[in-house]
Amino acid sequence: MPLNLTPEYFEADRKYRQAGSPAEKLAGLQEMLSTIPKHKGTEKKQADIKRRISELKQEMAAPKKRGAAVIDPYHIVPQGAGQVMLLGLPNSGKSSIVGKLTKASVKITDYPYGTPFPVPGMAYYQDAPIELVDLPPVTPEHVPGNMVNALRNTDIVMLIIDLTSNSVLEDAETLLDILNQKEINIAAEDGNEESEDMKVGPEGFIVCTKADAPGAADTFTALQELCTAAPDMLKISAHTGEGLDEMMKTLFEMLDVIRIYSKPPGKPADMEQPFVLPAGSTIGELARAIHKDVETNLKYARIWGEQVFDGQQVHGQHILHDRDIVEIHV
Numbered sequence: 001m002p003l004n005l006t007p008e009y010f011e012a013d014r015k016y017r018q019a020g021s022p023a024e025k026l027a028g029l030q031e032m033l034s035t036i037p038k039h040k041g042t043e044k045k046q047a048d049i050k051r052r053i054s055e056l057k058q059e060m061a062a063p064k065k066r067g068a069a070v071i072d073p074y075h076i077v078p079q080g081a082g083q084v085m086l087l088g089l090p091n092s093g094k095s096s097i098v099g100k101l102t103k104a105s106v107k108i109t110d111y112p113y114g115t116p117f118p119v120p121g122m123a124y125y126q127d128a129p130i131e132l133v134d135l136p137p138v139t140p141e142h143v144p145g146n147m148v149n150a151l152r153n154t155d156i157v158m159l160i161i162d163l164t165s166n167s168v169l170e171d172a173e174t175l176l177d178i179l180n181q182k183e184i185n186i187a188a189e190d191g192n193e194e195s196e197d198m199k200v201g202p203e204g205f206i207v208c209t210k211a212d213a214p215g216a217a218d219t220f221t222a223l224q225e226l227c228t229a230a231p232d233m234l235k236i237s238a239h240t241g242e243g244l245d246e247m248m249k250t251l252f253e254m255l256d257v258i259r260i261y262s263k264p265p266g267k268p269a270d271m272e273q274p275f276v277l278p279a280g281s282t283i284g285e286l287a288r289a290i291h292k293d294v295e296t297n298l299k300y301a302r303i304w305g306e307q308v309f310d311g312q313q314v315h316g317q318h319i320l321h322d323r324d325i326v327e328i329h330v
């Protein structure tokens, strides 16, 4: 039976085939359905178009179906000694910090909302790599859901306050309120091991930016006096570099890690790339970090460092300290 398809139908069919997005495909299919001559001969074709419309609608409602990869830009696998996310209001200077301290290509703009997606980069405290993540800005009205998830799972949330804002205290409260509302419980560093063991969320740290701007130093002093309940704070300038070393040192200390240099027997130690381990790690744990075979076959180690005498022979349970040099014997 002839289908007697019309030019309008063929035009709709062409649109459907050339459509780039699912929404355009859907529009094409709906047009095909409305222009197809309705008679017995086209019944099968009509049913086929209806089926495709319904499948496409389902796919659009649940894009995970059929293996279409859904990429969460906020899912950033931690690298280095630990991960630090920069949280701040629009234009507060987040990208400038990450741009100054890492090789990441961030976008610095003199207008707000310059950063649409998170951008990770590797910064260094001496030879310890620490991952900084430049985040898009937040406001009380808008905090992306997947950003909340990422903040919960990171090691440190660094709250960025712009010292040139004329509402610094409110800005700090806004950021702390956002964390509270989203139930991201930041723990302040208090040196109390027991409370740290119970810590469920990331640690928090306030960094006040643009310290080079006129009046910024006074604003910082005032904020420090008013914000007594807040976590530690520090003032920095991405433009002059003021405070950045201290900021990296604070982050390193908050991460509570140690750097260990491994040394093959009879050869000098590799002082370029330390193994970064949680504070309190043992020789056995270092061996495991090197390779599981090394852990299995570990006989003893010789160690150089502050808490030991040079070349002291130690066993698997020996607790390491930051900057120890270790020669593993298997």
Ligand SMILES: Nc1nc2c(ncn2[C@@H]2O[C@H](COP(=O)(O)OP(=O)(O)OP(=O)(O)O)[C@@H](O)[C@H]2O)c(=O)[nH]1
Pocket (backbone or CB within 6 Å): 088, 089, 090, 091, 092, 093, 094, 095, 096, 097, 107, 108, 109, 110, 111, 112, 113, 114, 115, 135, 136, 137, 209, 210, 211, 212, 213, 236, 237, 238, 239, 240
């Ligand atoms: N004086 C001074 N200005 C700064 C400093 N850091 C950033 N700025 C300026 O502040 C503006 C915003 O900087 P960004 O680093 O893009 O800020 P952001 O928080 O990433 O902005 P969004 O991603 O849009 O939220 C730019 O004009 C920067 O030049 C600083 O240390 N001192």
Ligand SMILES: [Mg+2]
Pocket (backbone or CB within 6 Å): 094, 095, 096, 107, 108, 114, 115, 134, 135, 136
């Ligand atoms: Mg930015």
